[in-house]
Amino acid sequence: MLDKAIPYWQANRSPHLEGLKTFLRIPSISALPQYRNDVARAGAFVADHLRWLGLNDVAVVTGNEGEHPLVTGQWLGAPGKPTVLLYAHYDVQPVDPLEKWESQPFEPTERNGKLFARGSADDKGQLWILLKALEGFLKTGEGKLPVNVKLLFEGEEEYTGAHVERFVDGKPAYLNGVTSALVLDTGMFAPGLPTICTGLRGIITAEVTVRGANRDLHSGEFGGAAPNPLQALSEIIAALKTPSGRVRIPGFYSSVLKPSKLEKESWSKLFFDENTYRQELGASGLIGDSRYSVLHRLWALPTLEINGIAGGFAGEGFKTVIPSTAVAKISLRLVPDMDPDEIAQAFKKRVLSVSPPHVQTEVKILAASPAMVIDTADPTIKAAADAYKDTFGVQTAYVREGGSIPIAGSFKSVQGVPVLITGFTLPDCNMHAPNENLDLDNFYKGIEAIGRYLNILGQ
Numbered sequence: 001m002l003d004k005a006i007p008y009w010q011a012n013r014s015p016h017l018e019g020l021k022t023f024l025r026i027p028s029i030s031a032l033p034q035y036r037n038d039v040a041r042a043g044a045f046v047a048d049h050l051r052w053l054g055l056n057d058v059a060v061v062t063g064n065e066g067e068h069p070l071v072t073g074q075w076l077g078a079p080g081k082p083t084v085l086l087y088a089h090y091d092v093q094p095v096d097p098l099e100k101w102e103s104q105p106f107e108p109t110e111r112n113g114k115l116f117a118r119g120s121a122d123d124k125g126q127l128w129i130l131l132k133a134l135e136g137f138l139k140t141g142e143g144k145l146p147v148n149v150k151l152l153f154e155g156e157e158e159y160t161g162a163h164v165e166r167f168v169d170g171k172p173a174y175l176n177g178v179t180s181a182l183v184l185d186t187g188m189f190a191p192g193l194p195t196i197c198t199g200l201r202g203i204i205t206a207e208v209t210v211r212g213a214n215r216d217l218h219s220g221e222f223g224g225a226a227p228n229p230l231q232a233l234s235e236i237i238a239a240l241k242t243p244s245g246r247v248r249i250p251g252f253y254s255s256v257l258k259p260s261k262l263e264k265e266s267w268s269k270l271f272f273d274e275n276t277y278r279q280e281l282g283a284s285g286l287i288g289d290s291r292y293s294v295l296h297r298l299w300a301l302p303t304l305e306i307n308g309i310a311g312g313f314a315g316e317g318f319k320t321v322i323p324s325t326a327v328a329k330i331s332l333r334l335v336p337d338m339d340p341d342e343i344a345q346a347f348k349k350r351v352l353s354v355s356p357p358h359v360q361t362e363v364k365i366l367a368a369s370p371a372m373v374i375d376t377a378d379p380t381i382k383a384a385a386d387a388y389k390d391t392f393g394v395q396t397a398y399v400r401e402g403g404s405i406p407i408a409g410s411f412k413s414v415q416g417v418p419v420l421i422t423g424f425t426l427p428d429c430n431m432h433a434p435n436e437n438l439d440l441d442n443f444y445k446g447i448e449a450i451g452r453y454l455n456i457l458g459q
């Protein structure tokens, strides 16, 4: 099978890239309501493509009010072979600040061997890699795959992820018989270095709302007596962390699991220079507990970050206002074995306890999911390392990710199957930022690597 697929992938690089560009032109921003129809359009585009590939039972699964659809489809024509659940997402992040983009985010543009567009790396480009890998088998020979597959693509990974979580938690018949899962939504540690992710941090997202007076006030008329929610919010935020970056929530670090000796060893072999890292960020310094290496801080320690603050007036010109409300979006990254619900409650308690008495503070927990680690000795993980060696010619690196992919944890805990978390984006892919890009060589090699992976699993 592979002997026909490999020349097919090589001969079809150009149509594969053009197909991806068409996909990327759909602005499927899940978090902004005005793009709702575009997200639906991207889902329908994927479903159409699955039908064209020859997959069976292709469906666009609508969710509750306000949720974006899932796209499913399967091929079960290899009895006795493993059944691999393939996951990716077709929604994207918003594009702000638009002026920082060198080309339009939804007009895919090639520059220096990279394809620039929102979603090129995270995650539409990788979803497309999965489909093109399948295509190499389905469109050559007799329309067969080396393994059975079940596809699960979501349209709100960058928003709430609620629909897919509920779908998986409900143990639908669709997922019966799955033997392993592949989550294609991460990247490579360095150019040319195929990478498997062995651990992900969990996440808590929260919204803190502080209310002062019942309306916005003039700071000349009322300043000095009226409470200022922005000031109060700043005081609350300042009380959540020490200047060295240690989070000040009682019990926050008590169940943090140390990385294994093996992990620490493999991390020390990775080429990583903290100073280069800092320079690449363009920052004058790094934060965090300096007793730990940067990689350790990124992969095996929890964090608390302020993601945004809103309130008052920050536009051009000036408005002497004491706002009635201030809001902060705050996220916490968790590591094994922190309990997300316990930590969420401890966070809430801490915020309320440091909130000044002259304001009313409300903490809303939006999402809470645990961290996960995977077993590098699992045969499905080894199969991926072998496929990568065959494609890239070098040994695979095992890393952890600082980010969170809640669905990977669900596949492991609800379906009870091994999960391969991997991907082909590069560190400078600008995921979630302006000038997001996908290295084209990795796009083509990624297709081949996934094809080889499925082929090994089928043997």
Ligand SMILES: [Zn+2]
Pocket (backbone or CB within 6 Å): 089, 122, 123, 157, 185
């Ligand atoms: Zn993603």
